Amino acid sequence: GESVGLHLPTLSVQEGDNSIINCAYSNSASDYFIWYKQESGKGPQFIIDIRSNMDKRQGQRVTVLLNKTVKHLSLQIAATQPGDSAVYFCAETSAGGSYIPTFGRGTSLIVHP
Amino acid sequence: SQTIHQWPATLVQPVGSPLSLECTVEGTSNPNLYWYRQAAGRGLQLLFYSVGIGQISSEVPQNLSASRPQDRQFILSSKKLLLSDSGFYLCAWSELRRGETQYFGPGTRLLVL
Numbered sequence: 001g002e003s004v005g006l007h008l009p010t011l012s013v014q015e016g017d018n019s020i021i022n023c024a025y026s027n028s029a030s031d032y033f034i035w036y037k038q039e040s041g042k043g044p045q046f047i048i049d050i051r052s053n054m055d056k057r058q059g060q061r062v063t064v065l066l067n068k069t070v071k072h073l074s075l076q077i078a079a080t081q082p083g084d085s086a087v088y089f090c091a092e093t094s095a096g097g098s099y100i101p102t103f104g105r106g107t108s109l110i111v112h113p
Numbered sequence: 114s115q116t117i118h119q120w121p122a123t124l125v126q127p128v129g130s131p132l133s134l135e136c137t138v139e140g141t142s143n144p145n146l147y148w149y150r151q152a153a154g155r156g157l158q159l160l161f162y163s164v165g166i167g168q169i170s171s172e173v174p175q176n177l178s179a180s181r182p183q184d185r186q187f188i189l190s191s192k193k194l195l196l197s198d199s200g201f202y203l204c205a206w207s208e209l210r211r212g213e214t215q216y217f218g219p220g221t222r223l224l225v226l
Contacts, residue, residue, distance in 0.1 A: 043219050
């Protein structure tokens with residue numbers, strides 16, 4: 001797919017700042033969304049998810065916002081720490097669709113101490 | 114709890130040699146299983162997925178093949194490696210009913226020389 005061949009966009013922040021990572025999706029039938037964190041040399045790890053009947057979901061230092069009108073998903077990280085430096089991927093699936101989530105391009109988050 | 118294992122962690126192989134990467138899942142039954150490839154600084158490319166023993170679906174034509182000889186075992190193979198097969202290979206599993214959340218293994222770094 002298109003997301004596979006493109007270099008990842010990068011977001012640089014200072015330690016302690018809040019980070020916002022964005023993701024756009026195109027399938028209006030998508031009803032389940034996931035954010036993953038991938039540290040260098042490791043597999044992606046589940047961070048937080050949200051279903052389409054919700055607009056917002058909070059975890060520990062992370063918040064996911066879903067705007068179905070404009071098909072936009074964001075991940076907010078509060079008080080970003082150097083350990084948050086990683087690549088972040090969003091993924092979407094749709095009820096009645098295949099077993100396969102569609103992954104976004106990924107965003108590289110760099111946190112400067 | 115569920116765990117997913119991949120081995121080897123790193124592999125250096127000459128062009129034209131065979132390949133066998135193994136993935137096993139513990140703590141769940143009848144999982145969906147997936148193989149992804151990730152080039153450096155790129156997104157995730159789905160290679161194969163399986164919804165049951167002996168059932169393999171290929172997403173992209175290529176030099177690789179996959180097999181599922183047991184419920185919780187997924188193998189990625191090649192008879193003759195190409196330079197372009199180099200990359201980071203990730204195995205993932207999800208619940209059988211729907212894809213939804215995928216849980217990734219630690220990955221195998223393959224370098225073909």
